[in-house]
Amino acid sequence: MASGPAPVKPAGAAPRHPARAAVRILAAQGWPARIAAFAVAAAILGPLAAVIRHAGGLSGLGPGDIEALWFTLWQAAVSAVLSCLLAVPVARALARRRFPGRGLLISLMGAPFILPTVVAAMGLVAVFGRRGMVNAGLEALGLPGITIYGAQGVILAHVFLNLPLAVRMVLHGWQAVPSERLRLAAALGFGRAEVARHIERPMLRAVLPGAFLAIFLVCLTSFAIALTLGGGPRATTVELAIYQAFRFDADAGRAAALALVQIGVSVVALLASLALTAPPAFGAGLDRADAPPVRGARVKDALVLGAATLFLLLPLATILLRGLPALFDLPPSILRAAGTSIAIALGSTVLTLALALPLALAAPRARWAEVAGTLPMTASSLVLGTGLFLILRPLVNPVTLALPVTLLANALMSLPFALRLLMPEARALRADYDRLAASLGLRGLARLRLLDLPRLARPLGFSAGLAAAFSMGDLGVITLFSDGQRQTLPLALYQLMGAYRMDLAAAAACLLMALTFALFWAFDRIGQNADPR
The missing domain is CATH 1.10.3720.10 (MetI-like)
Known part of the structure; x- marks a missing residue:
């Protein structure tokens, strides 16, 4: 046919x-x-x-450069550990409490993440510096003052800038726990210890390594904080040493060697963050957000949120109060x-x-x-x-x-x-x-x-x-x-x-x-x- x-x-x-x-x-x-x-x-x-x-290899590095590398590594590690440890109670309080203005508070707490680092350093100096309100309060009490310059200032600034990032990462981990798991725990009569053991700690073991490594990598390459609050032989990072080699010593070879060290450290930290980050194994839920309310600890959660908000927003408020009158000058x-x-x-x-x-x-x-x-x-x-x-x-x-x-x-x-x-x-x-x-x-x-x-x-x-x-x-x-x-x-x-x-x-x-x-x-x-x- x-x-x-x-x-x-x-x-x-x-x-x-x-x-x-x-x-x-x-x-x-x-x-x-x-x-x-x-x-x-x-x-x-x-x-x-x-x-x-x-x-030209690393032979041109001196003892001061090795000390700068050591300071870079340990301050980044301490900054990341403190940021993660402080983020856990803050994220827990935000996850288990519902109150008016909660969304606005979460948004405001994220402000330091996009804040210019030099502004953050200035705000911290206004609060913790020699003439800041903290030292003024210590002087009124007859106590010795504190200094923000040096290792303690660098770590404080890194915690200030990275605590919001750690809070958001840990908070996302809490929000990823299906509400059915929490309801089952409540039906079984779990107390806080059992909830922490069977739900919270497995989630934190999955989330915190990634948060730590992300903040560690950020702190490794921080320059403005070390420039404004660091300095001196005991508080010089590799980034700051590169800048000093270029601007003050005019030694391009040493600056390049230090840059090579910084590259190596950053690559190792990046590969570690990609290899060690793992998702929590809670399984899927029904996407129900109505988790059972948590009894007790209201005062503790309120104090934690109040302290975190004060720590993150007070330096910004201090800058505004001091800078706005001189804005037109x-x-x-x-x-x-x-x-x-x-x-x-x-x-x-x-x-x-x-x-x-x-x-x-x-x-x-x-x-x-x-x-x-x-x-x-x-x-x-x-x-x-x-x-x-x-x-x-x-x-x-x-x-x-x-x-x-x-x-x-x-x-x-x-x-x-x-x-x-x-x-x-x-x-x-x-x-x-x-x-x-x-x-x-x-x-x-x-x-x-x-x-x-x-x-x-x-x-x-x-x-x-x-x-x-x-x-x-x-x-x-x-x-x-x-x-x-x-x-x-x-x-x-x-x-x-x-x-x-x-x-x-x-x-x-x-x-x-x-x-x-x-x-x-x-x-x-x-x-x-x-x-x-």
């Missing part, structure tokens, strides 16, 4: 094999991700190669520095998203995209700046490129955070919409505009807010490249503190805080408003 003529496929009709079409679309869309991955790899591996080439140079910081933050945010978005879209089916986005975690901004300085010095005066290099370094340092925020939503997007998009012939810029960007709007906005906030508060690369004429607002604030012009420094800190939180809020709000859901 003869068959009829084959039907003519109308123009623009959907392809017959959506799965094959999806593969072709992914192959076509893979080029932006490959370009982004190549750009990130070149921007990270190039400076690292320059550091390795100029280091700021010289034009500070306002110019603020404009420079805003321009760098906006440019850094755009570059971060331009790199993170194609990598996140490719990551569900291409492991290399995730690896490329994680590369910046192997080096701090100061190490990256060191490598860029060594590359640029034979070609051009690095000082003339201070601002572009700062913008690039800030974007690269924000990339891993943005990628981690975008990847879960990108995986869900691929799983839910790839076949539909292929059947409709939706590809390229049309897919990006109509599907990808609207569905990723919320994490994109939050990622942009974090990138802008991190860039506004950075005091790393600019310290290596600046000649005093090219200033960002954090650098200008640090110089005011060094000149003991504390009222103007407090006013500049208020301005920096306001701009940082405003940029974060604006980008986050744009993402929320653009979300079609």
Whole structure:
């Protein structure tokens, strides 16, 4: 029996094999991700190669450098341990109590995470410094005062900055425990000891190692805190030693050797954090949030939350009270520095998203995209700046490129955070919409505009807010490249503190805080408003 003529496929009709079409679309869309991955790899591996080439081994390191390495390791470990230990009672109180303003309190407690570190250091000096309220109270009681400068100040500042991060990580662990487990424990008559043994401790054993290693890695590469509160032979970190070798000793070889040490330590800590972090094995629940109320310990929980809130918010309130009256006395140079910081933050945010978005879209089916986005975690901004300085010095005066290099370094340092925020939503997007998009012939810029960007709007906005906030508060690369004429607002604030012009420094800190939180809020709000859901 003869068959009829084959039907003519109308123009623009959907392809017959959506799965094959999806593969072709992914192959076509893979080029932006490959370009982004190549750009990130070149921007990270190039400076690292320059550091390795100029280091000439580690033979140039002296006893002071070994002491700086030891201080870097133990202060990071102590800071991480204290942050995690203090986070447990705070997260427990937040998990088992419901009260008006709880959500606002959780949001306010997260403020130090995006706070510029130089502002945090200034706030802690206002509270714990020689003329701070703590020493004033001790003097009134006839007790000896305390000093915030040195190892104790560095650790205190790191706990202040990282306690909110630890609280959120532990709180997420508590919220991941199915309410059915808690109801079963209540039905069996479990007391606090039994609940702690069978529910809380297994969760903490799964969550705390990851929290510890994340904070440890952050404290390893902290520069502004050591610069403002550390110093001296017994309170010098590797980052600070790199800065001193460059700015004061003009010893590029020693700075490169120290940068190589910092790279090695960061890589080991990063690999450990990836290997040791494990999810809790509680199994799935019914997603019911109505866990049974916890009896007793109300006063204890209230005291814990009150103390944590006071510790985290009092330094910020102190800066505001001191800086707001002098806000209109700021010289034009500070306002110019603020404009420079805003321009760098906006440019850094755009570059971060331009790199993170194609990598996140490719990551569900291409492991290399995730690896490329994680590369910046192997080096701090100061190490990256060191490598860029060594590359640029034979070609051009690095000082003339201070601002572009700062913008690039800030974007690269924000990339891993943005990628981690975008990847879960990108995986869900691929799983839910790839076949539909292929059947409709939706590809390229049309897919990006109509599907990808609207569905990723919320994490994109939050990622942009974090990138802008991190860039506004950075005091790393600019310290290596600046000649005093090219200033960002954090650098200008640090110089005011060094000149003991504390009222103007407090006013500049208020301005920096306001701009940082405003940029974060604006980008986050744009993402929320653009979300079609």
